[in-house]
Amino acid sequence: MIVIGERINGMYRKVGKAIQKRNKEVIQQLAREQVEAGAHILDVNTGPASANPLAAMEWLVTSIQEVVNVPLCLDSTKSDVIEAGLRLCKQKGVINSTTGQKEKMDVLLPIAAKYGASIIGLTMDEKGIPRDALGRSEIAVSIIAAAMDKGVPIENVYLDPLILPVNVTQITSVEVLKAIHDFKTLSDPPPKTVLGLSNVSQGTPNRSLINRTYLVMAMAMGLDAAIMDSTDRELMDAMISAEILLNKSIYCDSYLDAYRRR
Amino acid sequence: MPLELYKQKWTQKIYTLTIGATPAEGGTRESVVQVGGITALPFLTFEGEMPYSPVIAMEVWDMVPPEWPPEAVAPFADVIDSPVKWAKKCVQEYQAQLLCLRLMSIHPDTKNASAEEASQILKAILSEVGVPLIVWGSGNAEKDNEVLPRCTQVAAGENCLFGTATKDNYKTLVASCLADKQSIIAESPLDINIEKQVNILISEMGFPLERIVIFPTTGGLGYGLEYAYSIMERGRLAGLSEDKLLAMPVICTVGPEAWRAKEAKVEESEFPQWGKASERGPMWEAITAVALLIAGAEILVMRHPKSINLVKRIIGQLMGKEAGKE
Secondary structure, eight states, X not given: OEEEEEEEETTSHHHHHHXXXXXXHHHHHHHHHXXXXXXXXXXXXXXXXXXXHHHHHHHHXXXXXXXXXXXXXXXXXXXXXXXXXXHHOSSOOEEEEEOSOHHHHHHHHHHHHHHTOEEEEESOBTTBSOSSHHHHHHHHHHHHHHHHHTTOOGGGEEEEOOOOOTTTOHHHHHHHXXXXXXXXXXXXXXXXXXXXXXXXXXXXXXHHHHHHHHHHHHHHTTOOEEEEOTTOHHHHHHHHHHHHHTTSSOOOXXXXXXXXXX | OOOOOOOOOOSOOOOEEEEOOOGGGTSOOSOOEEEEOOOXXXXXXXXXXXXXXXXXXXXXXXXXXXXXXXXXXXXXXXXXXXXXXXXXXXXXXXXXXXEEEEOGGGSTTTTOOOHHHHHHHHHHHHHHOOSOEEEEOOSOHHHHHHHHHHHHHHTTTSOOEEEEEBTTBOHHHHHHHHHTTXXXXXXXXXXXXXXXXXXXXXXXXXXXXXXXXXXXOOXXXXXXXXXXXXXXXXXXXXXXXTOGGGXXXXXEEHHHHHTTXXXXXXXXXXXXXXXXXXXXXXXXXXXXXXXXXXXXXXXXXXOOHHHHHHHHXXXXXXXXXXXXXX
8 A cells, every 4th residue: 555645735824824834844744753653645726825836735745755755646726736746756756636627738738748657546527526436437448538638647547536524525435435446347457446535534533443444445456555644553544454354465463563564 | 788687775884793812802713704794695695795794513422312313413423422423523523613512411301410510611611612602502592591690700711602692582691791791692583573573672771783694593404494485585585784782693493404304314214205314404404504595594403514515615605706616
């Protein structure tokens, strides 16, 4: 499982403020904490409030790379912000994200190809988020086709079937599980799959429990990566245990420690 | 269309271990041995690197081995009651690059020799031969814990490989190997989960992973070899993937296992149809060794010069160094 740390996001008040005031220490602390807790990649989102998101992205990427050496997942709706970040990335980055909308793919896929970056494809389009797994697969197919067309290798494509809060739409959590499974049959080699995990528990009182329960279920369906809170110890423990139960790594009595030592 | 071979790419390298230290490195060895560093399955050099050949450690006991069959004793008959002479013969006559000193005399069921006696033997061997050494306890936890720390001390600076640490008895040996800068053999009873667990226990004491050698327990040909093979293969696949706790070189006790087999040791008079004892035993040992090489063993503890010669030649051929020869 690839863990993409979610916490450097301008949506969080603390991070938003740090970006505004260019308070490096706060951002770097978050970067270190997440990587130490097991994040393989860090998501970087300047947030909605940023007056100059491009400059904010450049500042974030530079500040983060001063303290950790992991790939970054650049999270913005603006392609020039993403490209500005990619230009500074020391390791091949991840673009978060395109949708199945043609005009988005036409802009972002060539950027992914140019920088050798991976790209997250949200399975939604002009009509919004499909109701069921089948609708998600249809958009997934068009994203895969467009990626191949624009020279983005399939192993660099992460399809995100878009999980929604369980207290808003309960059926979605079932359809998304099906979609994770179905996406794997769409191409050979298969695309990777990713979830913005915390969305499933948005607005519920038991966020951590719901997150870790759903992560384990999604992993059983073949999920490859999740944007999640790597500093949630119980969530990480559940993930590590699921890897053992899925025979992805070799069991030993201290398997939790063993994982954290890698 | 030309045929393109599929090549497996692995993400992790097996740790490289050096056994022995020359005067420049703080020891007194004339030569050292390096193992590991492999980035693919054994001998698949088209897929990755295999910088070092597997090595054979010749067995030397600190007492006359009570149960060796005559065929195994024969090459050492003149020196078998003197560990030092035995060690010298292995090096001078049989060109051993590495020795494995088995401290069987310390076991309460044999001679119950003291730490002082055992460490003196080790000291004498170190001063008489120039090759690096593996030092292997008796298997009696209490006695090993008493004797091995003295031995690591006596051999301080020589960068030996000491064994064995087990899940239930590792602290003493780990501490003394750490203090005297020796490497360690981690033993598990044909169990991949315990194999990993022992390594984590050892490393939790601050012992570097790259100085651990895995002893997964060896099965002899006809006596569990397949099981040993599959455990070794599974461990190596994990080690080459992303499991750092299984990315160590592997040691196998080929001699002790092969020569325990009835097919290796039984007298000719008993089963004349099985052929000459002088061929049968060494062949049994050599075949066991080759299977374990293919499974991923880097260090083979072996007994009979005849089988050792044969296996050395096969290693050379598998490494592509003597292609077409023999």
